[in-house]
Amino acid sequence: MAACSIEDLLAKAEQDEAEKLKSITVQKELDLEFDIGNLVAYDKNRIDIRQFREQKKEDFLRSLARDNTQLLVNEIWKHPTERVEEVIVVKLPEPTTPLPREKPPPKPRPPTKWEEFAKLKGIQKKKKTNLVWDDVAKNELHRLRNIARAQKIKVPGVGLTPTAQQSKTDLARAVNVAKSSTASAGKFQDRLPKEKAPRNTGKKRKFQPVIGNFSNEKQRQLDLLKVLDSKKPRLDVNKAVNKQMREDDREESAAKFKKGGKKGRKGGNFSGKGKGGGGKGKGKGRAGGKGQGPPSGKKGAGKPGKR
Amino acid sequence: MRPLTDDETKTMFEKLSKYIGENIKHLVDRPDGTYCFRLHNDRVYYISETILKLATNISRDKLVSVGTCFGKFTKTIKFRLHITALDFLAPYAKFKVWVKPGQEQSFLYGNHVLKSGLGRITENTNQYQGVVVYSMADVPLGFGVAAKSTQECRRVDPLSIVVFHQADIGEFIRSEDTLT
Numbered sequence: 245m246a247a248c249s250i251e252d253l254l255a256k257a258e259q260d261e262a263e264k265l266k267s268i269t270v271q272k273e274l275d276l277e278f279d280i281g282n283l284v285a286y287d288k289n290r291i292d293i294r295q296f297r298e299q300k301k302e303d304f305l306r307s308l309a310r311d312n313t314q315l316l317v318n319e320i321w322k323h324p325t326e327r328v329e330e331v332i333v334v335k336l337p338e339p340t341t342p343l344p345r346e347k348p349p350p351k352p353r354p355p356t357k358w359e360e361f362a363k364l365k366g367i368q369k370k371k372k373t374n375l376v377w378d379d380v381a382k383n384e385l386h387r388l389r390n391i392a393r394a395q396k397i398k399v400p401g402v403g404l405t406p407t408a409q410q411s412k413t414d415l416a417r418a419v420n421v422a423k424s425s426t427a428s429a430g431k432f433q434d435r436l437p438k439e440k441a442p443r444n445t446g447k448k449r450k451f452q453p454v455i456g457n458f459s460n461e462k463q464r465q466l467d468l469l470k471v472l473d474s475k476k477p478r479l480d481v482n483k484a485v486n487k488q489m490r491e492d493d494r495e496e497s498a499a500k501f502k503k504g505g506k507k508g509r510k511g512g513n514f515s516g517k518g519k520g521g522g523g524k525g526k527g528k529g530r531a532g533g534k535g536q537g538p539p540s541g542k543k544g545a546g547k548p549g550k551r
Numbered sequence: 552m553r554p555l556t557d558d559e560t561k562t563m564f565e566k567l568s569k570y571i572g573e574n575i576k577h578l579v580d581r582p583d584g585t586y587c588f589r590l591h592n593d594r595v596y597y598i599s600e601t602i603l604k605l606a607t608n609i610s611r612d613k614l615v616s617v618g619t620c621f622g623k624f625t626k627t628i629k630f631r632l633h634i635t636a637l638d639f640l641a642p643y644a645k646f647k648v649w650v651k652p653g654q655e656q657s658f659l660y661g662n663h664v665l666k667s668g669l670g671r672i673t674e675n676t677n678q679y680q681g682v683v684v685y686s687m688a689d690v691p692l693g694f695g696v697a698a699k700s701t702q703e704c705r706r707v708d709p710l711s712i713v714v715f716h717q718a719d720i721g722e723f724i725r726s727e728d729t730l731t
Contacts, residue, residue, distance in 0.1 A: 451553045454607055458585045458600060461554065465579045468560055473573060483675060486702050 268318065270311045278319045281339030285316040378409075552591040552606065552614065559624065563584045563588070563595060566622070567640075570694060574643035588702035594623040594731060595630075597639065616731040634693060634718040635730060637683075641691035644683035646673045648695070648714050655686050659721035664695065664714035666707055676701045682714060693719030 277286040296304055323334050355363070362368075392398060411417075424430035437442070452461075555563065567575050578586070578597070585600040591614060598606070598618030619639065622632040632640075645708045649651040650658055670687050678700045684692045686714025704713050723730065 451556065454552050454554065454589065455604060456554065458587065461587060462580060462585070464557075465564075466576060467558060468557065469573070469576055469579070471562060472561070472564055472568065483677060486675065486677070486700055489702055 268314060270314050272311070272315070276312065276315050276319075278316065279339055279341045280320060280323060282341055282343075283316070283320070283336075284341060285312055285319070291335050382511050552589050552596075552611065555588055555590050556597065557591065557627070559630075560588070562624075562628065563622070563630045566632055566653055570632070570640050570645070570683060571643040574645070577643060578639060588621070589617065590624075591617065593625075597621050597636075610723040620731050632694070632718065633730065634720060634722045637691055637693065637718070637720065640694065641670070641683055641685075644691075646676045646680050646682045646697070647685055647699070648672050648682045649674075649689075650687050650692065652687055655692065658684060658692060659719050660717060661716055661719065661721065661725070663698070663712040663716045665709065666711055666713050667709040668705065669704065669713050672697075672701050672704055672713075674701055676704075678703070681717075684714060684719070691720075693717070693722075712713045 272287075272289055274287075274289050277288070291308075320334055322442075323337065325334050336425070350392050374502070423433050426433060555596065564575055567578075571578075585604065586597060587600065589596050589598060589603065591611075596616065596618045597620075602618055602703075606614065619635055620633055621636040621639070622630055624630055646698055649670035649672070651668050651670045654664060657668065658664055664684065673682075676697050678683065678697060680697045680700075681694065682697050683694050686692055693716070695717045698712045698715050699707060707713070
């Protein structure tokens with residue numbers, strides 16, 4: 245009995261295993277081609293048309309899809325897995341199927357102004373050769389060094405040691421050095437007709453430190469103020485003229501007031517307007533007139549008309 | 552940030568003296584602390600020593616503004632005074648102009664002051680003298696340049712300009728983006 249049951253158990257276990265495997269094994273004539281990178285499987289097996297017609301079409305297609313999907317999943321599981329936040333993830337390989345372009349190809353952009361110019365002039369791109377040690381220059385340099393050593397002076401550094409091929413910058417530098425090697429450091433050297441004044445040569449500007457000596461700074465500014473004050477002219481011409489004008493106006497108005505007082509005592513507030521005011525006195529003159537009331541005799545005739 | 556060179560200091564003081572005359576020494580030499588002028592990105596800032604020392608901890612490209620901006624040096628090294636300097640210039644102003652309430656708003660919008668809007672003006676103002684513009688309630692509104700001397704102001708017709716507008720406190724809203 246027991247033996248039977250053991251055998252039975254074993255047989256059952258085997259059967260179970262087989263069943264399990266059955267569910268995940270699929271038999272196909274031709275193996276599928278896989279592109280796991282794109283999760284694609286290509287099934288090149290022929291479809292049995294008779295079988296297709298016999299069965300219900302839905303069922304046939306469903307079983308076919310199921311089988312192929314099973315094979316695909318089997319293939320996926322063959323790749324290395326890892327665990328990301330409690331989820332098992334398979335690392336997919338590179339896709340092998342070439343996919344067509346997503347966007348249209350870029351249109352050729354229009355040539356730039358330089359490209360057009362270069363084409364017009366026939367300029368080609370010239371590659372600058374790597375610097376090669378110049379034997380001629382080497383000799384010259386050694387010769388100068390020897391001389392320097394003999395006479396105990398320094399070798400001239402700036403672009404004066406001759407090389408066979410001098411570039412534009414070297415020549416320019418040599419010219420600048422030659423020009424400023426005069427007694428007044430090149431200040432009075434004439435320039436060629438179209439030569440431009442060199443603007444960037446010169447030492448770097450030095451400024452006071454940001455947090456320097458505050459009292460020194462204050463003192464310097466106060467001195468500067470004193471100098472500025474002394475430069476201002478003592479007699480401010482404008483001020484003097486204005487003052488003079490005011491004085492004159494005041495005198496005139498005082499004189500008029502006296503006269504007006506003798507005649508009719510209607511002197512209102514004359515505010516500094518004499519005949520000297522001329523045609524400009526409209527505003528204030530009228531105000532004066534208002535204060536006066538009815539104009540008196542000669543004065544009245546003078547006011548609105550002539551002004 | 553660096554201190555001003557002598558030339559720059561001279562240019563700036565000349566400009567300031569147009570408005571406050573010899574009172575600049577009250578700005579330079581203050582009893583309540585050491586204040587100094589520093590240049591940063593072409594702008595001149597008036598800062599106290601303590602703030603300056605703190606400001607040196609900030610890198611140049613990140614530093615936007617320190618203390619009070621007095622003005623800036625243009626590309627041709629002329630000094631232009633900004634409205635932000637008004638708080639320091641107003642108490643020391645030598646020549647003042649008071650504007651009538653009606654014309655106040657016009658001035659604050661950036662227009663020049665006409666004779667009709669002129670309330671009072673200090674005696675002895677020369678032509679093209681720097682002036683500080685006040686409202687009738689003695690609130691400083693900005694600065695300008697006298698277009699006519701006081702004498703001429705009296706005789707001129709009401710629609711002519713008496714003060715050219717240079718800066719007004721309306722700029723705090725109008726040019727919010729460019730003021731530092």
